[in-house]
Amino acid sequence: MPCRGGTMASSEEDGGGNGSVEEKENGKKRSLGALATAWLIFYNVAMTAGWLVLGIAMVRFYIQKGTHRGLFRSVQKTLKFFQTFALLEVVHCAVGIVRTSVLVTGVQVSSRIFMVWFIAHSIKQIQNEESVILFLVVWTVTEITRYSFYTFNLLNHLPYFIKWARYNFFIILYPAGVAGELLTIYAALPYVKKTGMFSLRLPNKYNVSFDYYYFLIIVMFSYIPLFPQLYFHMLRQRRKVLHGEVIVEKDD
Ligand SMILES: CCCCCCCCCCCCC[C@@H](O)CC(=O)SCCNC(=O)CCNC(=O)[C@H](O)C(C)(C)COP(=O)(O)OP(=O)(O)OC[C@H]1O[C@@H](n2cnc3c(N)ncnc32)[C@H](O)[C@@H]1OP(=O)(O)O
Numbered sequence: 001m002p003c004r005g006g007t008m009a010s011s012e013e014d015g016g017g018n019g020s021v022e023e024k025e026n027g028k029k030r031s032l033g034a035l036a037t038a039w040l041i042f043y044n045v046a047m048t049a050g051w052l053v054l055g056i057a058m059v060r061f062y063i064q065k066g067t068h069r070g071l072f073r074s075v076q077k078t079l080k081f082f083q084t085f086a087l088l089e090v091v092h093c094a095v096g097i098v099r100t101s102v103l104v105t106g107v108q109v110s111s112r113i114f115m116v117w118f119i120a121h122s123i124k125q126i127q128n129e130e131s132v133i134l135f136l137v138v139w140t141v142t143e144i145t146r147y148s149f150y151t152f153n154l155l156n157h158l159p160y161f162i163k164w165a166r167y168n169f170f171i172i173l174y175p176a177g178v179a180g181e182l183l184t185i186y187a188a189l190p191y192v193k194k195t196g197m198f199s200l201r202l203p204n205k206y207n208v209s210f211d212y213y214y215f216l217i218i219v220m221f222s223y224i225p226l227f228p229q230l231y232f233h234m235l236r237q238r239r240k241v242l243h244g245e246v247i248v249e250k251d252d
Pocket residue numbers: 006007008009010023040044089098099100101104105107108109110111112114138139142146150153154169170173174175176177178181219222223226227230233234237
């Protein structure tokens with residue numbers, strides 16, 4: 001089943017279905033099998049729970065220690081597990097059980113995986129930066145809202161405030177998260193330059209050179225064309241879901 005540009009159920013569709021999810025495609029309804037629905041419910045419940053655990057752990061840490069220093073270290077295992085698990089979202093779209101663009105989802109998930117593993121995990125010196133806490137808090141609020149939205153939507157019992165939160169919070173949270181991510185990469189640059197980590201200098205037996213420092217600068221610049229596309233995608237979803245606008249999107 002082909003993937004397509006992400007569309008969201010309109011408000012009229014919120015309450016339909018009974019154990020399987022029905023979606024409109026080219027005017028026809030398609031039914032998502034019970035197995036796929038069950039898997040998605042399990043996945044979304046697990047992800048909601050995971051991010052809730054992470055959120056609670058962050059609040060407890062801050063209350064007990066009174067500082068953000070050491071917070072990343074204390075929650076990193078949970079963060080790494082659940083953010084890496086999000087790779088399955090690209091698979092969901094690729095196999096067609098979720099009607100979202102592989103490209104949009106791929107950019108979103110890969111940038112997060114990159115932040116977790118190749119920045120925050122790999123460069124210990126930046127783990128106590130305020131910007132790390134900024135993107136952690138923003139991601140956590142976003143994901144609790146997003147996964148609980150998907151769960152309730154699949155169960156056909158979507159409270160309006162969750163739908164509202166899903167399609168309003170991002171207006172502030174997306175730029176805030178991006179700011180946290182960019183500031184963190186920026187803070188990492190001096191360490192990367194000093195250590196030459198993940199870099200390959202010539203001469204070497206592969207005759208290839210790679211400089212992680214410049215790669216990070218390119219990644220930072222790549223936010224300029226990519227982030228607006230994600231943001232406008234969400235604004236379109238918002239108009240469609242909250243205001244019932246019909247928006248035709250192209251296939252990938
Ligand atoms: C190698 C180095 C790479 C470096 C790349 C550098 C470039 C980086 C630029 C990008 C910057 C991103 C920064 C980002 O990390 C910052 C933040 O996240 S900050 C926090 C704020 N963030 C958000 O609010 C996230 C918003 N994003 C999303 O929600 C998704 O990721 C996105 C894919 C963008 C959009 O979601 P989607 O298209 O799926 O929209 P909908 O939620 O409306 O859903 C559409 C339909 O799909 C169904 N669906 C989707 N997922 C599920 C699921 N898990 N279970 C069940 N159903 C699902 C959904 O129900 C809709 O279906 P239908 O229309 O039939 O109802």
